[in-house]
Amino acid sequence: MLQNARILKASVICRDGFEVRIGRQLDLATMSDLLIATQGCSKEEKYDTECVRRILKHFHTSLTMKDQSKLAIVVELVKDYLWEAANDINLTKESFLSLAEMLIAESEETEGSSDGIYRAINIYLNKHSDLTESEREEICVVLDCNKMSPEAREEAARNVRLPVRTVLQVLFAEQLKLREMVTKEVKIQLEKSSFRVMELEKECLMLRKELVNESSLLLLELRQLQLPNEEEGSSEVEEDEDIVYFNT
Numbered sequence: 001m002l003q004n005a006r007i008l009k010a011s012v013i014c015r016d017g018f019e020v021r022i023g024r025q026l027d028l029a030t031m032s033d034l035l036i037a038t039q040g041c042s043k044e045e046k047y048d049t050e051c052v053r054r055i056l057k058h059f060h061t062s063l064t065m066k067d068q069s070k071l072a073i074v075v076e077l078v079k080d081y082l083w084e085a086a087n088d089i090n091l092t093k094e095s096f097l098s099l100a101e102m103l104i105a106e107s108e109e110t111e112g113s114s115d116g117i118y119r120a121i122n123i124y125l126n127k128h129s130d131l132t133e134s135e136r137e138e139i140c141v142v143l144d145c146n147k148m149s150p151e152a153r154e155e156a157a158r159n160v161r162l163p164v165r166t167v168l169q170v171l172f173a174e175q176l177k178l179r180e181m182v183t184k185e186v187k188i189q190l191e192k193s194s195f196r197v198m199e200l201e202k203e204c205l206m207l208r209k210e211l212v213n214e215s216s217l218l219l220l221e222l223r224q225l226q227l228p229n230e231e232e233g234s235s236e237v238e239e240d241e242d243i244v245y246f247n248t
Contacts, residue, residue: 021049023058027070031080043154046088049095053102068109075107079116086123096124100142114147118156125161133163140166145173154178178229 022029034055036048054221059074082099085091100117107116121139132137140163148156148170156162156170 018153020058023055024062026059026077027067027073028057029077031077034077034081035084044173044236045095047085047091049085049091049099051117054096056102056106070149072110075110076102078103078106078156079120081125082116082120086120087127089127091124093131094141096120096139097142104142113149113152114144114148117143117147121162122159129161136161136163137165144177145169150172150174150177154239167201 022033034047034052038044038046038048038053056074056078063071082103086096087100088240100120103116103120104114119206121143124137124139143166145156145166153174157167157174159167162170
């Protein structure tokens with residue numbers, strides 16, 4: 001209905017009303033619902049990105065803490081919209097960055113990955129192959145290499161469309177991740193070794209106690225064996241003394 005209102009050149013109040021209503025139910029919309037065509041010369045951008053920004057603003061105005069599940073749905077919606085808009089040959093660098101920042105703001109609370117931004121950048125650079133190295137660097141400024149998945153970083157490291165600086169940032173992020181993994185693995189192995197040492201110490205302590213107990217038992221048995229021999233020896237001495245005394 002919003003598209004029809006724009007085609008029929010309805011009043012600003014009427015169009016604003018439709019934008020508010022769409023914003024309040026944005027989680028029920030589809031990506032095609034947001035593909036609102038611009039009305040102007042053929043060299044203009046294909047889609048009205050400013051209209052989408054206003055709709056998103058209305059969505060957040062009506063969003064409550066109980067509606068956080070709706071936010072995740074809208075993030076996916078905005079992601080799909082950005083990918084489609086990035087295919088527009090007339091989409092300016094400024095408009096793309098504005099949309100990318102919009103997606104980053106939307107996904108800040110729902111996901112930690114920047115793979116969606118990377119894909120959008122790749123699409124945009126593919127459609128705008130005439131960009132200079134400096135302009136491509138400006139496009140990639142919204143990409144957080146530390147939040148990319150290992151698969152995305154691996155692809156980006158070989159992506160000839162990306163500027164050299166961004167590729168270096170991707171490689172550096174990959175190196176940091178690998179270092180973290182190695183450090184974590186070493187820490188785990190050290191913890192395992194420490195635990196094993198503690199177990200061995202406990203086993204040694206138990207063996208020592210067992211040896212002490214066994215030694216005590218052996219000494220006790222030895223003493224018990226010696227006592228009868230001592231008693232027999234003392235009896236023989238007494239008998240010899242009696243014989244000597246009697247003969248006297």
